[in-house]
Amino acid sequence: MRSRTRGSRLAALLTVPLAAVAWLGLSPSPAAATGPSTPDAVLSYLQEISGSHVVSGVHNKEPLADPSRYTAQAHDLTGKWPGLWGGELGFRADDVAQRQALVNQARTEWANGSLVSLTWHMCRPDVVTCEFEGGINGSRLSDSEWQQLTTDNSALNKAFKAKLDTAVPYLTQLRDAGVPVLFRPLHEMNEGWAWWGGRPGANGSARLFRITHDYLESKGLDNLLWVWNVKDTAANGGSGGVGNFYPGDDAVDVASLDPWVKGYPTGDWYQAMLNTAHGKPVALAEVGTVPTPAQLAAQPRWAWFMIWSEYLTTANSASGLQSTFNNSRVLSQGQFTLPPGGTNPPATPSGPLTGVGGKCVDVAGSGTANGTAVQLHGCNGSGAQKWTVAADGSLRALGKCLDVTGQGTANGTKLQLWECNGSGAQRWVAESDGHLRNPQSGRYLDAPGGSTVDGTRLQIWDRNTNPWQTWHLPA
Structure with a gap:
């Protein structure tokens, strides 16, 4: 047991x-x-x-x-x-x-x-x-x-x-x-x-x-x-x-x-x-x-x-x-596979998470309060831009998790930092082409309109092929 x-x-x-x-x-x-x-x-x-x-x-x-x-x-x-x-x-x-x-x-x-x-x-x-x-x-x-x-x-x-x-x-x-x-x-x-x-x-x-x-x-x-x-x-x-x-x-x-x-x-x-x-x-x-x-x-x-x-x-x-x-x-049968039991847990890499224009996903003002905005910003190597790919599917910085505000599922719902709680609002799945999907909403990490201006608040949005939905996880 x-x-x-x-x-x-x-x-x-x-x-x-x-x-x-x-x-x-x-x-x-x-x-x-x-x-x-x-x-x-x-x-x-x-x-x-x-x-x-x-x-x-x-x-x-x-x-x-x-x-x-x-x-x-x-x-x-x-x-x-x-x-x-x-x-x-x-x-x-x-x-x-x-x-x-x-x-x-x-x-x-x-x-x-x-x-x-x-x-x-x-x-x-x-x-x-x-x-x-x-x-x-x-x-x-x-x-x-x-x-x-x-x-x-x-x-x-x-x-x-x-x-x-x-x-x-x-x-x-x-x-x-x-x-x-x-x-x-x-x-x-x-x-x-x-x-x-x-x-x-x-x-x-x-x-x-x-x-x-x-x-x-x-x-x-x-x-x-x-x-x-x-x-x-x-x-x-x-x-x-x-x-x-x-x-x-x-x-x-x-x-x-x-x-x-x-x-x-x-x-x-x-x-x-x-x-x-x-x-x-x-x-x-x-x-x-x-x-x-x-x-x-x-x-x-x-x-x-x-x-x-x-x-x-x-x-x-x-x-x-x-x-x-x-x-x-x-x-149907033959269209998916499962791993064998007993596999080792994956690594949990940490580093910058980068997007359109080479900008980094950033916790505004390095704040740690629940509800702090998550935005795009020029990369500076700070802890506010160091994200850990956790084994539970969350992305973590400054001891908290990347979170969809209010468990929202609508296009345009903003992202924030929030204490990690295991909810679907904090779960992210990396796809092979660089998209990051939030399964709870069925929507994707997105920079509104492709803006690369520092301070651009990130959101979730329907999947598209625009470069502002392409993200590079830490290796």
């Missing part, structure tokens, strides 16, 4: 380091087998593509004996293997008996170059196996049963943990094989269609998610990336109420949405997910109709989408699938 909690990854790792961008393949390349890796590498990759690319995915629901049925259908329809393979841990007795087949397929998919996601429709804790209808959908615990479930060492609490124990050997196999898993238990928890959902507040559904997280972490399953999930329902406050189901940053790696009501997230739901995620990746964990290229461009922060099993063919046309899968924003 790690000496730090999974949620603290965001503060320690928030993104792919600027010095390590070279290992990311963001354009189509020949498929290559993916060897053992780490959850940190996967999380970093999802952070890196946020705002520019999205991984395609397809879920493979029961029967577990045929764990790649829908993935194969996607390939037949599009000519591409999805970049994310989704599987189900099962609830019926015949499917639970096939979990080894599921694990074998997960290892194969990972080796072939796809990310691995697992969902678990769990039966009530006091039932070993069940049918979906009545056993999961429509099943409900009484308030007294819920209190017992969330009370440590009670009968229902022990039964729930015993149910978790049935999955541990299979998840352990994936850990030992170096396969990180995007793990999505207790999904759509803001709606009460299943026994675990529809209970807001600290002692509600979020509490059970945390119990699940802490228990499986205690089993040494440090290969799990925890995917928290809600649905775009009007119940329990709709988009404004999702925070009442959030278990806390230290128990969540990815925040995800299932837009079954509207088919694709409305603007309020997109913003609610970004706000709740606190800079973590966000994803479309279940969709029926494949997102169009225009929809993905309008909401660029989704890290992946996963089409739900039979909806691949019942809710989509071949031409619609092909349009999305062939879009340059969408990454």
Whole structure:
């Protein structure tokens, strides 16, 4: 088990380091087998593509004996293997008996170059196996049963943990094989269609998610990336109420949405997910109709989408699938690679950060107060112009971080110096042509109008090919 909690990854790792961008393949390349890796590498990759690319995915629901049925259908329809393979841990007795087949397929998919996601429709804790209808959908615990479930060492609490124990050997196999898993238990928890959902507040559904997280972490399953999930329902406050189901940053790696009501997230739901995620990746964990290229461009922060099993063919046309899968924003198997686990952390070089006209990025007046302007200025070798490319994706000077004012995402938002806090406003990704992207906003470090006058306040702006968006990092 790690000496730090999974949620603290965001503060320690928030993104792919600027010095390590070279290992990311963001354009189509020949498929290559993916060897053992780490959850940190996967999380970093999802952070890196946020705002520019999205991984395609397809879920493979029961029967577990045929764990790649829908993935194969996607390939037949599009000519591409999805970049994310989704599987189900099962609830019926015949499917639970096939979990080894599921694990074998997960290892194969990972080796072939796809990310691995697992969902678990769990039966009530006091039932070993069940049918979906009545056993999961429509099943409900009484308030007294819920209190017992969330009370440590009670009968229902022990039964729930015993149910978790049935999955541990299979998840352990994936850990030992170096396969990180995007793990999505207790999904759509803001709606009460299943026994675990529809209970807001600290002692509600979020509490059970945390119990699940802490228990499986205690089993040494440090290969799990925890995917928290809600649905775009009007119940329990709709988009404004999702925070009442959030278990806390230290128990969540990815925040995800299932837009079954509207088919694709409305603007309020997109913003609610970004706000709740606190800079973590966000994803479309279940969709029926494949997102169009225009929809993905309008909401660029989704890290992946996963089409739900039979909806691949019942809710989509071949031409619609092909349009999305062939879009340059969408990454399928063979179009990205991940580094192996155990790599050394990148170096953290320091020095001037230069831009248009050879001018340096400068902290105005060498000030260290939060909110001090960051500007262009003639290079003078001072500490106000010495920037460190930190391993967490931040750029640091005078003990503080280059920050987008007010977590802003609009064109023209100014840059400032601010205490380092691990937020998306302080994350920067170096692209091969010299652009510096802030994934939270999807916009780029920019000198307004190409001005080289000393004191020009820097900003973020849409990507363009003007020289005033070309920057040279310290070597």
